[in-house]
Amino acid sequence: xxxxxxxxxxxxxxxxxxxxxxxxxxxxxxxxxxxxxxxxxxxxxxxxxxxxxxxxxxxxxxxxxxxxxxxxxxxxxxxxxxxxxxxxxxxxxxxxxxxxxxxxxxxxxxxxxxxxxxxxxxxxxxxxxxxxxxxxxxxxxxxxxxxxxxxxxxxxxxxxxxxxxxxxxxxxxxxxxxxxxxxxxxxxxxxxxxx
Amino acid sequence: xxxxxxxxxxxxxxxxxxxxxxxxxxxxxxxxxxxxxxxxxxxxxxxxxxxxxxxxxxxxxxxxxxxxxxxxxxxxxxxxxxxxxxxxxxxxxxxxxxxxxxxxxxxxxxxxxxxxxxxxxxxxxxxxxxxxxxxxxxxxxxxxxxxxxxxxxxxxxxxxxxxxxxxxxxxxxxxxxxxxxxxxxxxxxxxxxxx
DNA sequence: CACTATAGTGAACTATGATTCCGCTTGTCA
DNA sequence: TGACAAGCGGAATCATAGTTCACTATAGTG
Numbered sequence: 001x002x003x004x005x006x007x008x009x010x011x012x013x014x015x016x017x018x019x020x021x022x023x024x025x026x027x028x029x030x031x032x033x034x035x036x037x038x039x040x041x042x043x044x045x046x047x048x049x050x051x052x053x054x055x056x057x058x059x060x061x062x063x064x065x066x067x068x069x070x071x072x073x074x075x076x077x078x079x080x081x082x083x084x085x086x087x088x089x090x091x092x093x094x095x096x097x098x099x100x101x102x103x104x105x106x107x108x109x110x111x112x113x114x115x116x117x118x119x120x121x122x123x124x125x126x127x128x129x130x131x132x133x134x135x136x137x138x139x140x141x142x143x144x145x146x147x148x149x150x151x152x153x154x155x156x157x158x159x160x161x162x163x164x165x166x167x168x169x170x171x172x173x174x175x176x177x178x179x180x181x182x183x184x185x186x187x188x189x190x191x192x193x194x195x
Numbered sequence: 196x197x198x199x200x201x202x203x204x205x206x207x208x209x210x211x212x213x214x215x216x217x218x219x220x221x222x223x224x225x226x227x228x229x230x231x232x233x234x235x236x237x238x239x240x241x242x243x244x245x246x247x248x249x250x251x252x253x254x255x256x257x258x259x260x261x262x263x264x265x266x267x268x269x270x271x272x273x274x275x276x277x278x279x280x281x282x283x284x285x286x287x288x289x290x291x292x293x294x295x296x297x298x299x300x301x302x303x304x305x306x307x308x309x310x311x312x313x314x315x316x317x318x319x320x321x322x323x324x325x326x327x328x329x330x331x332x333x334x335x336x337x338x339x340x341x342x343x344x345x346x347x348x349x350x351x352x353x354x355x356x357x358x359x360x361x362x363x364x365x366x367x368x369x370x371x372x373x374x375x376x377x378x379x380x381x382x383x384x385x386x387x388x389x390x
Numbered sequence: 391c392a393c394t395a396t397a398g399t400g401a402a403c404t405a406t407g408a409t410t411c412c413g414c415t416t417g418t419c420a
Numbered sequence: 421t422g423a424c425a426a427g428c429g430g431a432a433t434c435a436t437a438g439t440t441c442a443c444t445a446t447a448g449t450g
Contacts, residue, residue: 016417016426039315042407044430053429058409119314119370120234126371161382164374168363171370175314176321179359187356191386211396211447237437248399253439 023060025050027074030067035111038174039120043067068121069128071114076132079104083139087146094152097143098189101166105185108170116174137163152194162192218255220245222269225262230306233369234315238262263316264323266309271327274299278334282341289347292338293384296361300380303365311369332358347389357387 015023029050033041043064047054061067082103086096108115118125126133140159147153165188173181210218224245228236238259242249256262277298281291303310313320321328335354342348360383368376 013426018417019427022428039317043409044407047430054409055411055430056428059427062409064408116314119311119366122234123370123372160374161378164367164371164379165363165382167371167374168360168367168379171314171366172359172363175318175366176359176362177318179355179362183356184359184363187360187386190390191382195390208396213447214397217398238439239437242400249438250400250440251398254397257439259438 019060022050022052022056026052026057026060026067027070030071031111031114034068034071034117035113038113038116041113041117065121065125066128068114068118069125072118072125072129073132075107075114076129076136078107080132080136080139083136083143087139087142092152093143093147093150094193097147097153097162097192100143101162101189101192102185104166105169105181108166109173109181112170112173112177114174115170119171119174133163154192154194157192165191214255217245217247217251221247221252221255221262222265225266226306226309229263229266229312230308233308233311236308236312260316260320261323263309263313264320267313267320267324268327270302270309271324271331273302275327275331275334278331278338282334282337287347288338288342288345289388292342292348292357292387295338296357296384296387297380299361300364300376303361304368304376307365307368307372309369310365314366314369328358349387349389352387360386 026046030046033046033049037045043057044054046067047057050057057067061070082100086100089096137159140162144153144157144159144162148155148157169181169184169188172179172184221241225241228241228244232240238252239249241262242252245252252262256265277295281295284291332354335357339348339352339354339357343350343352364376364379364383367374367379
């Protein structure tokens, strides 16, 4: 979760130092608070956790949903970074994909509450991260292509299939903590494997 | 969705005719309204759709969540009924399971909004349907056992695996209508099949 | 037919939590 | 170091629904 947030675009004036610091801090707190409290997390909680006033949160993110959306964007960026790393490495292509997926699932599990919060937030939070999502899909497609040539992945798998399956896995994590997501993950990986 | 609702338990006095009629009508309206509007659906909407006052809805269901929970209970009962039917039929056991799953998925898709509403409602709605869920799991386990003996199902599949996968499928339907749930379903079925 | 227990009605009440706003503080820059 | 734009704080505001309740209507019964 080290991906840098680009400075508040708009007219793109450089943020004051304290503002930049707070921006980061708020995002980090949002991550923690939403992960822990899920949909019940309130902006006030995020503000308190970050040690700033609510007003400050609102200066940086116009709505709660925007804050959530930024969290999603960051996560997609992280996943895309990891996918690019995998693309750079060499090794058995399917194994790379599997490793990637397992790692991402573990990340998602560690803050399942965010997924849960997202579910309540409505789909706009997702669509606001469209670009990052597409980027991830593009990189994933390359990885798939490579595995397909190696013949180690189920030949008809598309990048969106993986997205869909992971989406199912993650929302289940959030909504039903009683389920064993590792088992679910194993099943997902098996369906992707050739043969 | 023809499963009968048992009369309001408590001291179990027989409901007045109009009350019974309204109970049914409210449930039916709730199904329609939640399916359409998802988490945005309000009790007032349900009441209006059913042609009754809000107070009447509250006479029958103490909270919004209780109403949602009853919807879930009904759905599980329906699925369990179907599973029992499948158990009674004879034919290739895995094919029976596949048919069942496909049918249930189609049902779920037809009111994906309910799944979505549920996601926002919190997990209590699920735990309130625990009994019905367990019943479904039990019948499913029998179907699986049969398929396992026939060697046509992936040998290590448990009933909860199917529940988990379907849960993932259904929540994805609700949260991401842009995804192709039929494809998702095909993948799920493939992972269950003996490989 | 009364009579009454049961049920229905919907305006009013509340709780919750997001968002605003304005006076105060603090980086930044000359 | 002073000026001031950028940023901050957090009490107050507002909106949205869920829920209640005092009153009215009506099945069911003798």
